[in-house]
Amino acid sequence: xxxxxxxxxxxxxxxxxxxxxxxxxxxxxxxxxxxxxxxxxxxxxxxxxxxxxxxxxxxxxxxxxxxxxxxxxxxxxxxxxxxxxxxxxxxxxxxxxxxxxxxxxxxxxxxxxxxxxxxxxxxxxxxxxxxxxxxxxxxxxxxxxxxxxxxxxxxxxxxxxxxxxxxxxxxxxxxxxxxxxxxxxxxxxxxxxxxxxxxxxxxxxxxxxxxxxxxxxxxxxxxxxxxxxxxxxxxxxxxxxxxxxxxxxxxxxxxxxxxxxxxxxxxxxxxxxxxxxxxxxxxxxxxxxxxxxxxxxxxxxxxxxxxxxxxxxxxxxxxxxxxxxxxxxxxxxxxxxxxxxxxxxxxxxxxxxxxxxxxxxxxxxxxxxxxxxxxxxxxxxxxxxxxxxxxxxxxxxxxxxxxxxxxxxxxxxxxxxxxxxxxxxxxxxxxxxxxxxxxxxxxxxxxxxxxxxxxxxxxxxxxxxxxxxxxxxxxxxxxxxxxxxxxxxxxxxxxxxxxxxxxxxxxxxxxxxxxxxxxxxxxxxxxxxxxxxxxxxxxxxxxxxxxxxxxxxxxxxxxxxxxxxxxxxxxxxxxxxxxxxxxxxx
Amino acid sequence: xxxxxxxxxxxxxxxxxxxxxxxxxxxxxxxxxxxxxxxxxxxxxxxxxxxxxxxxxxxxxxxxxxxxxxxxxxxxxxxxxxxxxxxxxxxxxxxxxxxxxxxxxxxxxxxxxxxxxxxxxxxxxxxxxxxxxxxxxxxxxxxxxxxxxxxxxxxxxxxxxxxxxxxxxxxxxxxxxxxxxxxxxxxxxxxxxxxxxxxxxxxxxxxxxxxxxxxxxxxxxxxxxxxxxxxxxxxxxxxxxxxxxxxxxxxxxxxxxxxxxxxxxxxxxxxxxxxxxxxxxxxxxxxxxxxxxxxxxxxxxxxxxxxxxxxxxxxxxxxxxxxxxxxxxxxxxxxxxxxxxxxxxxxxxxxxxxxxxxxxxxxxxxxxxxxxxxxxxxxxxxx
Numbered sequence: 001x002x003x004x005x006x007x008x009x010x011x012x013x014x015x016x017x018x019x020x021x022x023x024x025x026x027x028x029x030x031x032x033x034x035x036x037x038x039x040x041x042x043x044x045x046x047x048x049x050x051x052x053x054x055x056x057x058x059x060x061x062x063x064x065x066x067x068x069x070x071x072x073x074x075x076x077x078x079x080x081x082x083x084x085x086x087x088x089x090x091x092x093x094x095x096x097x098x099x100x101x102x103x104x105x106x107x108x109x110x111x112x113x114x115x116x117x118x119x120x121x122x123x124x125x126x127x128x129x130x131x132x133x134x135x136x137x138x139x140x141x142x143x144x145x146x147x148x149x150x151x152x153x154x155x156x157x158x159x160x161x162x163x164x165x166x167x168x169x170x171x172x173x174x175x176x177x178x179x180x181x182x183x184x185x186x187x188x189x190x191x192x193x194x195x196x197x198x199x200x201x202x203x204x205x206x207x208x209x210x211x212x213x214x215x216x217x218x219x220x221x222x223x224x225x226x227x228x229x230x231x232x233x234x235x236x237x238x239x240x241x242x243x244x245x246x247x248x249x250x251x252x253x254x255x256x257x258x259x260x261x262x263x264x265x266x267x268x269x270x271x272x273x274x275x276x277x278x279x280x281x282x283x284x285x286x287x288x289x290x291x292x293x294x295x296x297x298x299x300x301x302x303x304x305x306x307x308x309x310x311x312x313x314x315x316x317x318x319x320x321x322x323x324x325x326x327x328x329x330x331x332x333x334x335x336x337x338x339x340x341x342x343x344x345x346x347x348x349x350x351x352x353x354x355x356x357x358x359x360x361x362x363x364x365x366x367x368x369x370x371x372x373x374x375x376x377x378x379x380x381x382x383x384x385x386x387x388x389x390x391x392x393x394x395x396x397x398x399x400x401x402x403x404x405x406x407x408x409x410x411x412x413x414x415x416x417x418x419x420x421x422x423x424x425x426x427x428x429x430x431x432x433x434x435x436x437x438x439x440x441x442x443x444x445x446x447x448x449x450x451x452x453x454x455x456x457x458x459x460x461x462x463x464x465x466x467x468x469x470x471x472x473x474x475x476x477x478x479x480x481x482x483x484x485x486x487x488x489x490x491x492x493x494x495x496x497x498x499x500x501x502x503x504x505x506x507x508x509x510x511x512x513x514x515x516x517x518x519x520x521x522x523x524x525x526x527x528x529x530x531x532x533x534x535x536x537x538x539x540x541x542x543x544x545x546x547x548x549x550x551x552x553x554x555x556x557x558x559x560x561x562x563x564x565x566x567x568x569x570x571x572x573x574x575x576x577x578x579x580x581x582x583x584x585x586x
Numbered sequence: 587x588x589x590x591x592x593x594x595x596x597x598x599x600x601x602x603x604x605x606x607x608x609x610x611x612x613x614x615x616x617x618x619x620x621x622x623x624x625x626x627x628x629x630x631x632x633x634x635x636x637x638x639x640x641x642x643x644x645x646x647x648x649x650x651x652x653x654x655x656x657x658x659x660x661x662x663x664x665x666x667x668x669x670x671x672x673x674x675x676x677x678x679x680x681x682x683x684x685x686x687x688x689x690x691x692x693x694x695x696x697x698x699x700x701x702x703x704x705x706x707x708x709x710x711x712x713x714x715x716x717x718x719x720x721x722x723x724x725x726x727x728x729x730x731x732x733x734x735x736x737x738x739x740x741x742x743x744x745x746x747x748x749x750x751x752x753x754x755x756x757x758x759x760x761x762x763x764x765x766x767x768x769x770x771x772x773x774x775x776x777x778x779x780x781x782x783x784x785x786x787x788x789x790x791x792x793x794x795x796x797x798x799x800x801x802x803x804x805x806x807x808x809x810x811x812x813x814x815x816x817x818x819x820x821x822x823x824x825x826x827x828x829x830x831x832x833x834x835x836x837x838x839x840x841x842x843x844x845x846x847x848x849x850x851x852x853x854x855x856x857x858x859x860x861x862x863x864x865x866x867x868x869x870x871x872x873x874x875x876x877x878x879x880x881x882x883x884x885x886x887x888x889x890x891x892x893x894x895x896x897x898x899x900x901x902x903x904x905x906x907x908x909x910x911x912x913x914x915x916x917x918x919x920x921x922x923x924x925x926x927x928x929x930x931x932x933x934x935x936x937x938x939x940x941x942x943x944x945x946x947x948x949x950x951x952x953x954x955x956x957x958x959x960x961x962x963x964x965x966x967x968x969x
Contacts, residue, residue, distance in 0.1 A: 011897045013771040018893040021916040028923045036875040043838020051851045196855025
């Protein structure tokens with residue numbers, strides 16, 4: 001056995017070794033202090049990022065209310081059913097239950113349930129009762145989340161105006177898209193802690209960021225007027241076997257739209273069901289064809305489609321002529337039943353001719369040769385100037401998406417024949433909203449208004465948060481011209497072609513129109529009437545457009561009575577509305 | 587004088603209860619932390635939350651028995667087996683290449699001897715005994731250059747085998763580190779060690795400089811990448827820096843007081859195999875800076891007791907045995923915490939008594955038994 005003495009030198013070295021170790025420990029302790037105090041916030045945030053899973057809570061979309069605060073678009077609670085693969089205990093039971101409750105095929109459910117993923121959505125937009133039933137099973141791994149689905153209590157009413165929302169509650173067409181930023185609100189989130197595989201840890205508390213509900217949009221539409229106008233439109237579409245009927249009612253003084261009807265409307269609560277065919281044959285359509293058919297169904301004809309305005313455009317020609325002093329009320333004309341412009345013979349609708357007539361009567365008779373004469377007196381440049389001045393070359397900027405632009409001749413290519421046809425409303429196309437807006441501007445004293453629905457945004461408790469203002473352009477015609485036009489158009493209704501628009505005890509002004517659609521000779525017509533009341537100071541203007549009626553197709557015969565019936569009902573209603581407190585609030 | 591005589595008649599031998607208490611506390615604490623870190627994974631993988639706990643508790647119990655047995659064997663007996671131990675260590679390491687060897691985590695480091703054993707653990711113990719014996723045999727010749735070089739050269743074959751055969755750089759470093767520390771204590775020299783230290787530091791910084799220059803060239807092996815990941819773990823978050831970064835998240839999110847025992851988030855699969863080398867980061871996360879410092883202080887206490895025992899050992903052989911054990915513990919604890927806190931590049935070193943690993947605990951307990959045996963040789967009045 002070796003006995004070597006443990007010498008002092010060794011002891012010293014051992015102490016040195018210990019002190020060196022102590023130094024190392026001190027350094028490490030310092031490093032720990034740095035990591036756990038100075039860097040703590042940084043790493044805690046990073047770690048939480050890693051541990052947290054976010055789930056969105058849908059924000060309730062803002063409501064849309066009419067001018068009387070009647071709710072026309074709101075939300076209803078629906079459920080989203082999802083499965084969490086790692087939490088499912090008995091997948092067969094879960095599959096069986098989901099197949100039974102949701103009415104999906106077993107194959108489809110099985111695929112979802114057996115897919116290895118953090119969370120798998122089985123079906124969304126399940127109604128609340130079904131969701132409650134599924135929740136009552138209390139199967140592990142089945143998750144029922146409630147959220148909101150857009151709901152339209154009046155179903156198809158004003159469908160093409162309101163529009164609808166998609167699967168993420170985003171606006172797709174109509175006002176829903178235009179006012180998306182106010183309506184959509186802000187989604188909230190649920191933060192849950194999960195392990196590395198994404199399994200939620202039940203003991204860890206949830207952090208919620210509450211969603212912010214969307215704001216309420218109040219529009220100028222009056223549900224009563226809209227409903228009545230829809231009934232009239234449906235009635236005339238049925239009796240006249242028309243392809244479609246549009247009715248637009250607005251306030252010519254400020255551009256507020258009270259009603260915009262485009263029948264056939266569609267069901268806003270099932271916007272993907274084609275109205276024209278049953279669901280079986282619709283499902284057989286190729287995707288592209290079905291999408292085209294849907295787009296056609298959702299199209300707002302008042303805004304997206306153009307038409308030849310026909311004789312109603314004589315209002316504009318007359319206003320331009322009066323403004324330019326190329327014609328006055330007393331000017332007399334002679335109508336032989338046609339007029340020759342260059343090499344073309346343009347016929348009057350009364351082939352025998354109106355004979356001698358003054359300008360007032362020429363308008364009352366809707367005499368084509370007279371208006372061709374006025375057009376020629378104005379000349380291409382002047383006519384074009386007024387066309388532009390009245391705002392016909394630009395869009396109306398109505399607060400709905402997809403407004404179509406005016407289709408007009410290039411002034412360089414506009415010969416006298418073109419000028420002559422434009423003068424009585426043919427060979428160019430405008431939208432119905434453009435027509436209504438321009439006539440409004442001519443009869444309201446000369447102010448070009450912006451037609452609109454959006455009035456204001458209401459926050460919580462109907463607190464006003466924003467009032468929309470719209471551009472106006474004054475003096476597009478002089479006040480005198482405007483007054484003269486009101487007088488002429490009242491005469492048209494009282495004694496002229498528009499006499500079917502006459503309402504007992506009311507002063508109504510208006511103009512009829514009958515235009516043949518392109519291609520000419522197809523036998524298809526558009527009958528329309530634009531009317532306003534009271535004639536001396538108009539507060540409401542309506543335009544009715546009947547597309548391809550069968551039988552009698554004259555605007556004065558079929559469109560004017562529609563506006564008459566409308567006015568008969570809404571004029572007394574609007575007077576009473578003016579006295580009600582709701583209107584005072586406006 | 588009379589008093590002194592009576593004492594000499596009944597010599598009381600020293601038993602280090604402080605050391606025993608610290609060891610048992612660390613062992614118990616280690617089991618608690620292993621259960622805390624592994625129960626979630628174990629219940630998912632083995633459907634038994636106590637899977638790792640049971641295995642470790644068995645190894646710990648075996649270790650306590652081994653410690654008690656070894657502590658009652660006079661330590662000079664081991665002198666006779668010193669050279670044999672050295673040879674057997676080498677043979678066992680070589681046996682890893684035979685069918686007795688077992689692979690895990692892509693490395694062949696284990697021997698299946700009924701119980702799964704890492705020969706590197708045996709080699710550490712063997713090296714401590716062999717070097718202590720060698721130094722005593724060399725005697726005064728240690729002052730000569732030749733004696734110095736003999737002792738420095740002795741561990742190199744074993745280290746080379748550990749590194750080359752089992753591809754275990756960290757164990758090789760630990761074994762060599764133990765040898766250097768034992769040499770440091772036994773040699774009267776200071777200058778040489780300072781020079782060796784400086785040369786080592788220069789080599790390391792030169793190497794790191796070279797590696798950063800080579801970054802992105804694709805010529806670096808996984809060790810080079812580990813060094814790059816060490817310098818900027820977030821840039822290698824999905825690769826070599828992943829484990830380190832997850833450990834840092836755990837440590838940083840613990841804060842001063844921790845999330846509470848059992849409340850770690852990182853152990854839920856984010857930090858892979860949290861019960862192994864990275865267990866200290868979960869201690870930080872659950873028990874906070876206070877818990878972490880308390881554990882460091884306990885290891886300090888342990889090493890302090892080693893120092894006291896070494897300084898009072900009846901002879902140089904006993905003192906060097908304790909120094910070897912001290913070196914082993916100190917190197918592993920320091921390197922482990924340094925790795926976990928990203929103070930040095932990532933390399934697999936377990937935390938004594940706390941990290942999961944049966945053979946590690948068993949051999950550490952045998953080493954404690956050795957130290958207790960040396961402590962028994964101390965006569966009370968010498969303390």
